[in-house]
Amino acid sequence: MRKQKLLVGPKIMLSSRLNGTIFYAYQVCPREAWFYYHRLNPSQEHDLLLLGRLVHEGSYQRARKEVFVDQLLKIDLFRDEMVAEVKKSSRHKEAARLQLAFYLYYLKHEKGLAMSGVLLFPKERKTEKLELTPELEQKVEELLLEMLPVLESESPPPPVKSKYCRTCSFQEVCWG
Numbered sequence: 456m457r458k459q460k461l462l463v464g465p466k467i468m469l470s471s472r473l474n475g476t477i478f479y480a481y482q483v484c485p486r487e488a489w490f491y492y493h494r495l496n497p498s499q500e501h502d503l504l505l506l507g508r509l510v511h512e513g514s515y516q517r518a519r520k521e522v523f524v525d526q527l528l529k530i531d532l533f534r535d536e537m538v539a540e541v542k543k544s545s546r547h548k549e550a551a552r553l554q555l556a557f558y559l560y561y562l563k564h565e566k567g568l569a570m571s572g573v574l575l576f577p578k579e580r581k582t583e584k585l586e587l588t589p590e591l592e593q594k595v596e597e598l599l600l601e602m603l604p605v606l607e608s609e610s611p612p613p614p615v616k617s618k619y620c621r622t623c624s625f626q627e628v629c630w631g
């Protein structure tokens with residue numbers, strides 16, 4: 456498995472496998488993030504993944520264009536060249552905020568691009584702008600330092616029952 460290391464931020468070496476999906480998943484459940492990091496994917500036809508894809512494909516099409524960065528970030532450029540992240544609901548809004556902050560952080564430190572972000576929740580007709588403040592940057596760094604050893608570990612963190620398990624695509628793996 457290819458493990459190219461990238462440098463982001465002053466001290467953080469980032470595995471090229473740590474993409475935006477994994478960063479987001481870690482905020483919801485570290486075990487789920489570990490599964491994604493180790494390329495264990497749930498069925499592509501899981502209902503929620505399907506819904507997520509439909510929301511992503513069907514919304515804001517005229518205003519968006521999708522850009523891949525280092526095969527790591529799949530970002531949407533939105534009106535006024537903001538980095539957008541589209542979510543099917545605001546249920547995990549804080550995780551979505553941090554994922555978007557991770558994108559902005561990566562673009563700033565790895566690419567020298569200072570950009571603003573926007574979260575889009577098309578089903579709820581909500582948008583929320585995001586700036587990469589020093590506090591948010593520090594939070595991203597803390598999370599990266601915390602999550603990298605967990606993700607690189609040989610075995611996944613133990614399952615922890617939460618309200619998210621009911622709709623998680625790995626529930627059969629954890630609790631089946």
Ligand code: SF4
Nearest residue numbers: 484615620623626629
């Ligand atoms: S079923 Fe629960 S414990 Fe297992 S990966 Fe999903 S959220 Fe995490």
